[in-house]
Amino acid sequence: MLNKPNKIWLAPAKINRFLHITGQREDGYHELQTVFQFLDHCDELSFTIRSDNKILHQNPLAGVKPEDDLTVRAAKLLQHDASATQGVEISINKRLPMGGGLGGGSSDAATTLVALNELWQLNRSTDELAKLGVQLGADVPIFVHGYAAWAEGVGERLSEIELDEPWFVVVVPSVSVSTAAIFSHPDLPRHCALITQNEFLSGKGTNVCELIVREKYPQVEQAIQFLAQFSPARMTGTGACVFAALDSEQKAKKILGQIPAKMTGFIARGKNKSPLYS
Incomplete structure (x- = not known):
């Protein structure tokens, strides 16, 4: 059963437990290795089905045109692909920061695809929805499939992975980082050696984007220094978000209570199964 308390559909955050760039394709996309895990900290979406074919966003984000919003694009993509005759009104209680590396936009798009597939009674499979989702962003299939995953390629080759599910303190620096700017940076390491899942599970793996971001954004450097204590x-x-794993909610809350005034953050539990489906 999908999680729909009071017709609320959850769009969870994700974290990358590590991120390596292993090459760059001729089309400019980067080959990578990473591990995605969900957090039980979520945007909340609701959908009101319309008898006409209009797609409406009831509370668009500041600075984002409704037609550019990933939920609207996801709804229109599914509507067109399935020749659906119904429309929808979309509302979002936005809790995940934009430009934070938590996948909020991709998660919202995936939840829209999953929700409308059911509400419009389209009967598309998870794999079909994921193939549509990759047209919206490389991370969207992760959220559609809904399990913690080892990812390769441009992030589209997924295999389920069983991880520990600690409590995380997540610090949200007061800055939005451009993914495009980081991936186009001349100093980004682009030829990491491939590692195995067993090597990752034994402690190997870093985030190769981190050094560049720390140098360009002092707020991220300060957040990492705070958590590293x-x-x-x-x-x-x-x-820009940074995280640290703890073995208890009590420890996580204690750290969050010491967060510097210029930073914000939250605590969340790591989840191998997406809160959308659990």
Whole structure:
């Protein structure tokens, strides 16, 4: 069963437990190795089905045109692909920061695909929805499939992985990092040697984007230095958010209570199964 309490659909955050760039294709896309895990910290979406074919965003994000919003694009993509005659009104309680490396936009798009597939009674398979989702962003299939995953290629080759599910303190620096700017940076390491899942599980793996982001954004450097006092700290994706794993909610809350005034953050539990489906 999908998680729909009071017709609320969850769009969870993700973290990258590590991120290596292993090459760059002729089309400019980067080959990578990474591990995605979900957090039980989520955007909340609701959908009101319309009898006409209009796709409407009820509370668009500041600075984002409704037609550019990933939820609207996801709804239109699915509607066109399935020749659906119904429309929808989309509302979002936005809790995940933009430009933070937590995958909020991709997660919202995936939840839209999954929700409308059910509400419009389209009967598309998870694999079919994931193939549509990759047209919206490389991370969207992760959220559609809904399990913690080892990812390769441009992030589209997924295999399920079983991880520990610690408590995480996530610090949100007051800066938005451009993924495109980081991936186009001349100093980005682009030829990491391939590692195996067993090597990762035994402790190998870093985030190769982190050094560049720390140098360009002092707020990220400060966040990592703060968290590193308590537990090994790492940036997720291309930033800006950083996280540290703890073995109890109590420890995580204690650290969050000491967060510097210029930073914000939250605690969340790591989840191998997406809160959308659990």
